Amino acid sequence: MANSNSNSHYSKLSQHFQKISHFEHLSALGDWDQATMMPSGGSEARGAAMAELAGHIHELKTADFIEETLNLAADEVLNKEQAANLREMQYQYFQANIVPASLVQSKTQLAYQCEHAWRVQRKNNDWQGFKPNLEALITLVREEAAIRAQAQNITPYDALLSKFEPDMTTRRLEKVFGSLKSWLPQMITQVQANQRNDLKVEIPSFSAKKQEALGRDVMSFLGFDFTQGRLDTSSHPFCGGVPGDIRLTTRFDETDFTQGLMGVIHETGHARYEQGLPKQWRGQPVGGHRSMAIHESQSLFCEMQLGRGAGFLSQLEPLISQHLGAELDSQALTALYTRVESGFIRVDADEVTYPCHILLRFEAEKGLVDGSLAVADLPDFWAENMQNLLGVDTRGNYQNGCMQDIHWAVGELGYFPSYTLGAMYAAQFRYAIEKSLGSVDALVAQGKIQVIFDWLEQNIWSKGCLLSTDALVKQATGEPLNPEYFKRHLEQRYLK
Amino acid sequence: MANSNSNSHYSKLSQHFQKISHFEHLSALGDWDQATMMPSGGSEARGAAMAELAGHIHELKTADFIEETLNLAADEVLNKEQAANLREMQYQYFQANIVPASLVQSKTQLAYQCEHAWRVQRKNNDWQGFKPNLEALITLVREEAAIRAQAQNITPYDALLSKFEPDMTTRRLEKVFGSLKSWLPQMITQVQANQRNDLKVEIPSFSAKKQEALGRDVMSFLGFDFTQGRLDTSSHPFCGGVPGDIRLTTRFDETDFTQGLMGVIHETGHARYEQGLPKQWRGQPVGGHRSMAIHESQSLFCEMQLGRGAGFLSQLEPLISQHLGAELDSQALTALYTRVESGFIRVDADEVTYPCHILLRFEAEKGLVDGSLAVADLPDFWAENMQNLLGVDTRGNYQNGCMQDIHWAVGELGYFPSYTLGAMYAAQFRYAIEKSLGSVDALVAQGKIQVIFDWLEQNIWSKGCLLSTDALVKQATGEPLNPEYFKRHLEQRYLK
Structure with a gap:
């Protein structure tokens, strides 16, 4: 040898x-x-x-x-x-x-056309226009899934999942998501019943310029190094660039600073993961991010575990007052950032209702791929499930129903579960951190946020792809994915 | 066939x-x-x-x-x-x-090192440090020139010229520049003697932000389409990007807005040329710019022929007052933008003294390439010629003498003549425009600047590389390069 x-x-x-x-x-x-x-x-x-x-x-x-x-x-x-x-x-x-170049090419082309038309069709609530495009695209997705499945000897939906989550299976997801489905809708009802409406806060308007200055300071507070990246604005926030030069974006709504600010915090989580990937392996496959769920776990750790916590919001109070000059104390900020409301739109959803949007999409995707759900039946499926999960009526409202996301319009199936897996991993990481370092909220409130990032760097970021996802999570927390921590997190924040 | x-x-x-x-x-x-x-x-x-x-x-x-x-x-x-x-x-x-890959590689590497060291050496006036690096680089440049010369059966310096100016020869340049040398130094003396020192204007300070807003409006006035490009700042102004998306940059000095503004006007000239290249030939060699001198002719047409003329400055007056709020009338602007002063630095030189900087560099480059001028003798050569041409004493002042430009520090010889050729072509184009459309100054003052750009688009921009430089100039103006128009232009603006 x-x-x-x-x-x-x-x-x-x-x-x-x-x-x-x-x-x-x-x-x-x-x-x-x-x-x-x-x-x-x-x-x-x-x-x-x-x-x-x-x-x-x-x-x-x-x-x-x-x-x-x-x-x-x-x-x-x-x-x-x-x-x-x-x-x-x-x-x-x-x-x-694994997939023949000709199929990749046809899918890319069709996805481009479908997305282009979708941008207008969604605005016009034009399901009849969108349907045939989506049908054609789903046909190609099924073809792709079948080829991928055969080559790996797994099921077609598993094969799509594996593009984003190596080693994750439909069966395992069904177990995890099945448990979620058994308790989450009830919890939502309970949280909303307990919610104090007298704490509803009016949000003042602030210029984009002021919000951006605040965003930069919050990024610095989260340890973002501006010699290693930038913040800009774009119509859809994202985190791009390369590890030494991360380009993250957000958008600022002058009538509601809370969304843009939380967007910055979320993307900073992605950015710090990328910046913390092992430097000696930059440019090599093992130096990349582990999976999309792990990537989302880092953004959601920043946004949900840190960002909506009392410790973090108390630290945010003086920064907000400095930049926006408004009297928003940490109690008002907490009320703003932990309000739970069932709604139509996934990307606008709060931490508690968000997973319901994923449960629905997971079921729909499985059906679309195995053929048990026809594209034509998607709106009915949507209406029924939104009613059951969130008590929301989406009948006839396609633009805020099954036409709301770009994912299917570009033929990307199998991605949605990563969001909720990410939220679960984030809760599990928090639990492990608290076991060894004490309360995250207390650490942040005491100005010791750095020790939390040190833990993430040591246990997650610096590992790149050296370990499988399961091995990574087990090494960091002592066990593989355990959705109980997510449940416990929601209970502690919203029911106590 | x-x-x-x-x-x-x-x-x-x-x-x-x-x-x-x-x-x-x-x-x-x-x-x-x-x-x-x-x-x-x-x-x-x-x-x-x-x-x-x-x-x-x-x-x-x-x-x-x-x-x-x-x-x-x-x-x-x-x-x-x-x-x-x-x-x-x-x-x-x-x-x-034409040049073996190994030589390209050694030159690239040496040029990189030489430039890197030069950035510090120039600051420190460190000629002894720079000299051996430049000697090594010039040795490679001579090698490159010899290979290029042999392959084309022309002289080594002609071969370097041909990288930027196809068809231009040393002999022809010697004739053109020889004539310039015979009358320019005397003209400079005369202009400076006549210059009214009582018109010297104090320049107020303005924020970069205000200057940028002014710059954008001036670009629009010059027909720049912001759906086809951007303005940003960089430490060295340039015009980059691609024809449908031109990226031009400038820098703003808060204590002197005149430089940044003229920089914007200059780069807009480059930009409009690129944007006006034949659309149907984009991406093909014939769709590119004709030569560097023609490129410079377009930036200098904007900066010198238009930008420093009374008609343009009268149009600028309200824009300056709107953005800078200062009382700078077109008489004051004209005094600022047509002041002639002999100085050390090429890039800071006015329109009249600028060509002297090129005459010196042209002679020096020829000598460096044919071996008649040793790198060690460059400072003496510089001092003598600056004294003769501009009456300026550069002895011992290397940083503002032969170490001032980046060109030689990166091994780029043969480029300098393009600047003055560009100024000459610009004057010749103006003459042709005036012959068919009347006074450029009057057209601009009457708000008819568009007809001037139409002429440039039709005669220069849209031709790309369809014609040789000589054929292009002859078709546009009726004759090939004739430096008399440049002389006439300077006489009219500075001696009448």
């Missing part, structure tokens, strides 16, 4: 994946610029350049030599980290090669 | 060059972002990504199939524009392939 010197097969792969990461850097830059800076006149040339780049990256990811070299490298002497890197290379190569 | 259908050799080349332009789009974006947006933490990853991209573009430009395909395409039936495109492809291929 050869060892992993610079002429080894492993080393050849490592160089190749580093090269891919350089082109992905340019792709991230192009995406960010398009969303934040690019004038409309640039879209044609940019579209062509980004398509060319995507094609080039795909060529590199599916290069002929990789398969054989992966096999040869598997026989080389590798240390633990290198072995993990090789495993992630294999996974990425497999994911990139 | 085959015709140019989609399977033709010509068409294959056309697709290949389009592909190159997509990667060049990403390169332009990366450069712009680095200068305007990127936080310091991004430099390592960006440097690696940009080097990867440059390597990829070089590979594409020197792809094996190109040479033979160019020959085969030459036998195909092409229309006039396609034939011009093929000629430009041949030129670009030749320029990319």
Whole structure:
């Protein structure tokens, strides 16, 4: 067996994946610029350049030599980290090669058209216009899922899940989400019944400029290093860029600063994860984020576990008063940020009702993929489930019903569970932190927020993809995913 | 002979060059972002990504199939524009392939080191530190020039010129610049003697924000379309991006708004040229700018012919008063923008003294390339020529003498003449415009600036590289380069 010197097969792969990461850097830059800076006149040339780049990256990811070299490298002497890197290379190569290029291309094209039309159709509540596009796209998604399933000997929906959550299965999700479904709707009713309406707070208006200055200070409070990234605005907030240069965005509504501010806190969670990924593995597959649920766990840890807690809000009080000059004490902030209200829109939902939106989408996606739910029946399915889960009537309201998310309009099925898995992991991480360091709220209130980030860096961020998701969570918390911590968190915050 | 259908050799080349332009789009974006947006933490990853991209573009430009395909395409039936495109492809291929990759690489690396050290050495007036680096770099430049010269059967300095000015020769430049040298120093003396010192104006301070708002309005007045580009700030102003999305930058000095404003006007000239290049040829070699002198002619047309004229400054008066709130009438603005003062620094020079800086550099570069001027003798050469041309004493003042420009520190010789050629072309274009449309000053004062841009678009911008520089200038003005128009322009503005 050869060892992993610079002429080894492993080393050849490592160089190749580093090269891919350089082109992905340019792709991230192009995406960010398009969303934040690019004038409309640039879209044609940019579209062509980004398509060319995507094609080039795909060529590199599916290069002929990789398969054989992966096999040869598997026989080389590798240390633990290198072995993990090789495993992630294999996974990425497999994911990139599993679907025929022709299918990828048809799906990309159809998704582009469907999304483009959806932007107008959603505004017009035009379900009849959207339906045939979605049907055509779902047909391709099923085809993709079948191919992925056969190659991995798993079910089609598992195969879609695995694009975002390696090792997660439908069966396991059904167990986790089934438990959630058994107690969450009742809890929502109870929380809303107990909720003190006299604490409802009027939100004053503030200029975007003031909100942005506040946002920057809150980012610094959350340990964001502005020599390693930027904050800008875009119509849909996101966290992009590369680990040394994270580009996060938010949007500011002058009549409601609370959304933009929480958006900044959420995206800062994503950003700190990316910035904290192992520096020595930058550009290598093992140096990337573990899964989308783990990514969401970091943003939701910031937003939900820290951001809506009393300790954090008491720290926010002077910053808000400094930048917005308004008299919003931490009691008012707490009332604003922990209000529970059943509504139509997933992205506007509070922490307690949010998982219901995911439960519904999970069931719908499974049905769309296995064929038990026809696209034509989606609105009825939606209305029935929204009624059962949240007591909300969505009949005829397609734009705020099954047409509200971009995910299906671009053919992305299997992603939604990551959001609620992320919320569960975040609660579980908090529990582990409190076990070793004491109350998170107290730590933040005492100005010791850094020790919390140190824990996350040591246990989550710096691990990149060295471990599987289960192993990562177990090493950090002593057990794999346990949704009980999420339940306990909601009970403590909303029912005590 | 085959015709140019989609399977033709010509068409294959056309697709290949389009592909190159997509990667060049990403390169332009990366450069712009680095200068305007990127936080310091991004430099390592960006440097690696940009080097990867440059390597990829070089590979594409020197792809094996190109040479033979160019020959085969030459036998195909092409229309006039396609034939011009093929000629430009041949030129670009030749320029990319002429120098061995190993030499390109050593020069790039040495230039990077030399520039990096120069940034500190210049600040410290450290000629002894800079000298050996420049010597090593000039040795490589001579090697490059010799290879380029031999391949084209021209002189080494001609070969360097041809990178920026196809068809321009040292002999022709010597004639043009020789004439300039015969009358310019005397004219400068005369202008300065006549200059009314009582018109010297104190410049008030204005915030960068106000200057930027003024700059944007002036850009709009110059016909810049903000759906096709942006204005940002960077430490060195430039015009980048791609034709549908031009990214221009300037810098604002709060104690002197005149420089930043003229910078905006200058870069807008570059921008309008790029935006006006033939749309149907975007991404093809024939769709690019004709030469660096023609590019400079457009920025200098805006800055010198329009920008410092009485008609333009009278239009500027209300905009300045609106944004800066200051009482600067067009007489004061004219005094500010037409003051002539001999100084050390090229980039700070006025329109009249500027060409002296170029005359000196042209002579120096020729000597450095043919070996008649040693790097060690550069400071003495500089001192003597600055004394003769501008009556300025630069002895011992290296940082404001031969160390002031970045060009040589990165091994770029042969570029400087383009600046003064540009000024000459701009004067010649103005003359042609006035012959057919009447006084430029009067047109601008009457709010008819658009007809001037229409002329430029029709005669210069929309021609891209369809014609050679000489043919372009002759078609637009009736004759090839004639420096008499530049002399006449200076006489009219400064001696009447």
